[in-house]
Amino acid sequence: MKKYFFIILxxxxxxxxxxxxxxxxxxxxSGVTTGNASDVTAVKAGQPTLDEVAAQAGHNKVxxxxxxxxxxxFLVMFMQAGFAMVETGLTxxxxxxxxxxxxxxxxxxxxxxxxxxGFAIMFGGVGSLGTLGGFGGLANELTINLFGHxxxxxxxxxxxxxxxxxxxxxxxxxxxxxxxxxxxxxPTGSMAERWxxxxxxxxxxxxxxxxxxxxxxxxxxGGWLSQLGNMFGLGHGVVDFAGSSVVxxxxxxxxxxxxxxxxPRLGKYNKDGSPNAIPGHNIPMAVIGCFILAFGWFGFxxxxxxxGGDLRISVIAVNTMIASATGAFASMLYMWxxxxxxxxxxxxxxxxxxxxxxxxxxxxxxxVQSAALIGLISGVLVIEAAFFIEKKLKVDDPVGAxxxxxxxxxxxxxxxxxxxxxxxxxGWNGVKGTVTGLFYGDASQFFxxxxxxxxxxxxxxxxxxxxxxxxxxxxxxMRVSAKDExxxxxxxxxxxxxxxxxxxxxxxxxxxxx
Amino acid sequence: xKKIEAIIRTSxxxxxxxxxxxxxxxxxxxWDATGVxxxxxxxxxxxxxxxxxxxxxxxxxxxxxxxxxxxQKTVDAIxxxxxxxxxxxxxxxxxxxxxxxxxxxxEKGDTSLYNKD
Numbered sequence: 001m002k003k004y005f006f007i008i009l010x011x012x013x014x015x016x017x018x019x020x021x022x023x024x025x026x027x028x029x030s031g032v033t034t035g036n037a038s039d040v041t042a043v044k045a046g047q048p049t050l051d052e053v054a055a056q057a058g059h060n061k062v063x064x065x066x067x068x069x070x071x072x073x074f075l076v077m078f079m080q081a082g083f084a085m086v087e088t089g090l091t092x093x094x095x096x097x098x099x100x101x102x103x104x105x106x107x108x109x110x111x112x113x114x115x116x117x118g119f120a121i122m123f124g125g126v127g128s129l130g131t132l133g134g135f136g137g138l139a140n141e142l143t144i145n146l147f148g149h150x151x152x153x154x155x156x157x158x159x160x161x162x163x164x165x166x167x168x169x170x171x172x173x174x175x176x177x178x179x180x181x182x183x184x185x186x187p188t189g190s191m192a193e194r195w196x197x198x199x200x201x202x203x204x205x206x207x208x209x210x211x212x213x214x215x216x217x218x219x220x221x222g223g224w225l226s227q228l229g230n231m232f233g234l235g236h237g238v239v240d241f242a243g244s245s246v247v248x249x250x251x252x253x254x255x256x257x258x259x260x261x262x263x264p265r266l267g268k269y270n271k272d273g274s275p276n277a278i279p280g281h282n283i284p285m286a287v288i289g290c291f292i293l294a295f296g297w298f299g300f301x302x303x304x305x306x307x308g309g310d311l312r313i314s315v316i317a318v319n320t321m322i323a324s325a326t327g328a329f330a331s332m333l334y335m336w337x338x339x340x341x342x343x344x345x346x347x348x349x350x351x352x353x354x355x356x357x358x359x360x361x362x363x364x365x366x367x368v369q370s371a372a373l374i375g376l377i378s379g380v381l382v383i384e385a386a387f388f389i390e391k392k393l394k395v396d397d398p399v400g401a402x403x404x405x406x407x408x409x410x411x412x413x414x415x416x417x418x419x420x421x422x423x424x425x426x427g428w429n430g431v432k433g434t435v436t437g438l439f440y441g442d443a444s445q446f447f448x449x450x451x452x453x454x455x456x457x458x459x460x461x462x463x464x465x466x467x468x469x470x471x472x473x474x475x476x477x478m479r480v481s482a483k484d485e486x487x488x489x490x491x492x493x494x495x496x497x498x499x500x501x502x503x504x505x506x507x508x509x510x511x512x513x514x
Numbered sequence: 515x516k517k518i519e520a521i522i523r524t525s526x527x528x529x530x531x532x533x534x535x536x537x538x539x540x541x542x543x544x545w546d547a548t549g550v551x552x553x554x555x556x557x558x559x560x561x562x563x564x565x566x567x568x569x570x571x572x573x574x575x576x577x578x579x580x581x582x583x584x585x586q587k588t589v590d591a592i593x594x595x596x597x598x599x600x601x602x603x604x605x606x607x608x609x610x611x612x613x614x615x616x617x618x619x620x621e622k623g624d625t626s627l628y629n630k631d
Contacts, residue, residue: 275564276564277559277560277562277565277566278561279559279561339563340560340563340565342560344561344562344563346561346562347562347563386563387563390562390563391563400562508568508570511566
C-alpha cells in the first residue's frame with residue numbers, strides 16, 4: 001500500500017513541478033496584468049524602443065481594421081442563407097429544391113466569376129488600400145480621355161488573384177465578394193418558379209465576372225462616377241457608402257429585366273390583366289430569413305468603413321437599425337390602414353428590407369432622425385412600387401425583389417444626396433470636405449447621385465438584357481416548359497423533390513387564370 | 515349491411531364521434547375532404563395586396579359500415595350531433611354493402627361487423 005502511495009505522490013509532484021517550471025506569468029483572472037510591454041515585438045523582450053512601440057501601434061491599427069473587415073464579411077456571407085429563406089418561404093412548395101438550389105449555387109458561381117475576372121475589373125485600379133496597410137499594387141485602370149478628363153472604365157489587375165498576393169488584397173477580396181453575391185442572388189427572387197437552372201447557372205458566373213464589377217468599378221473602384229467631383233465639381237462624385245446602387249440597384253434592375261424577359265408565372269394574370277395571388281408556402285421561413293438579413297446588414301453597413309478603428313461604425317449601425325424598424329413599421333401600417341386592412345407578413349418583411357436597402361448608401365452620412373425618416377418613406381415606397389410593378393406594369397415578381405432592391409436602392413442614393421449632413425467623409429473620392437447633401441447646403445451632391453442612379457439603370461438594363469439573351473442562345477431559352485412549371489420544378493430540373501415524402505396539393509398552389 | 519357516408523364539418527367531428535360512441539358505434543374510417551358547394555366563405559384571404567378566396571370547403575368524410583339493425587340510430591346520432599342550422603352542415607348517404615369480411619380470422623357477414631362479447 002505504502003509503495004503505491006509514494007508512486008502516486010511522486011507522479012503528482014512531478015506533474016505540478018513541470019507546469020511550474022514552464023509558467024512565466026502568473027494566472028490573471030481579472031485580465032488586468034495580461035498584455036503589457038513584453039507583448040510588444042522588440043529586440044529586447046520587455047524593453048521596446050519608441051520605434052518598436054510605434055511599429056506595434058501601426059500594426060495593431062491595421063490588425064483591428066483587418067479583423068473587422070473579415071468578421072463583417074463573414075456576417076454578410078450569412079445573408080445568403082437569409083435570401084434563400086425569404087425567397088423559398090415566399091414561393092411554392094413544389095419548387096423548393098429549385099429555389100433553394102439557385103440561392104445556394106449563386107454563392108459559389110458568383111464567387112468563381114468574381115475570382116476569375118470580377119475583382120480584377122472592379123478593383124484592379126483602385127489604388128492604395130489605406131485602412132489595411134497601404135498596398136498599392138492595384139493600380140491598373142483602363143481609362144479613356146474625353147473632354148480633357150480621364151474616365152476610368154475598368155480595372156485590369158488581379159485576374160484569378162494573380163500578381164496580388166498581399167494580405168490586404170485578400171481581405172478586400174473576401175469582403176467585396178460577399179457584396180457581389182448579394183447582388184447575384186437578387187434576381188433569383190424575381191425569376192423564381194420558372195427559371196431554367198442551366199440558364200441561371202451561366203448567369204451566376206457572368207454576374208460576378210462582368211455585370212456587377214463594371215458599375216462597381218465606376219463607383220467604388222476609382223472609376224469615372226466616383227471622380228465626378230474631381231472632374232466636374234459635382235459634390236464628392238457619386239457616393240454610395242455600402243452599396244444601395246452598386247449592390248441593390250444592380251440586383252434590382254437585373255431582377256426587373258429578367259422578370260420582364262422570362263414572363264409571368266402560369267396562372268398569375270387573368271385575361272383582363274388582373275393578378276391572382278400565389279401565396280408563399282412558408283411564412284415562418286420567410287420571417288427568419290428576414291432576420292438573418294437584418295443581422296447580416298450589421299456587417300454590410302458598418303463593415304463598409306473597411307476599418308474597425310473608424311468609430312463612425314456605431315452611428316452607421318444605429319442608422320441601419322433604425323431604418324429597418326421604421327421601414328417595417330411603415331409597411332405594416334400602410335397595408336393595415338390603407339390597403340388590404342390586414343398587416344400582411346410578406347409586406348412587413350419587404351418593408352424591413354426596403355428600409356435596410358434605402359439606408360445602405362446614406363448610413364454613414366446622415367443623422368439618426370434622417371435615417372428613421374428614410375426608412376419610413378421606404379416602407380411606403382416599397383408597397384406602392386410592388387403594386388405598380390405587379391398591377392400596372394404586369395411584371396410578375398414573386399418576392400418583391402425589384403420593389404425592395406431596385407426602387408429603394410435608387411431612393412437610398414437620392415436620400416444621400418438630400419440628407420447627408422456633413423459630419424463625415426472628409427476627402428471622400430479625393431474631394432476635400434465632408435459629404436453634404438441638398439438639405440445641408442450642397443446641391444451638386446444631389447446631382448451626382450442622380451447621375452449615378454441613371455447610369456446604373458441604363459447600364460445594368462442594357463448589359464442585363466444582352467447577357468440574358470446571349471445565355472438563352474446557349475441554353476435554348478430562359479424558361480422551363482409549361483408542363484414542368486405546373487408539375488413543379490423540383491423533379492424535372494433538379495431530379496429530386498425538396499419535400500420528399502410530403503404530399504403537396506399542387507393543384508391548389510397554382511391559381512386558374514380566367 | 516349498409517354503408518353510411520357522412521360529410522360533416524371538421525369542427526363537428528369530435529361531437530359526432532362522441533355521439534356515435536354513445537349509441538354503440540365504435541368502428542369507422544374518416545378522411546379529410548375538400549368540397550365545392552353553397553357555403554359562403556367567411557374570412558377573406560389577402561396576400562401582397564391581392565384579395566382572393568380559396569373556394570375550398572374543408573370537411574370530414576366518415577364511412578361507417580353497420581348492420582341493418584343499427585342503421586337508423588347511427589343516422590339519428592349523426593344528424594343530431596352534426597347539425598348547426600347554417601348552410602354547409604353536410605350530407606349523409608346510405609348505400610348497400612354486398613359482403614363484409616374480417617381479415618384477422620376470415621369471418622364474414624354480420625358477425626364481421628361487431629365483437630361478440
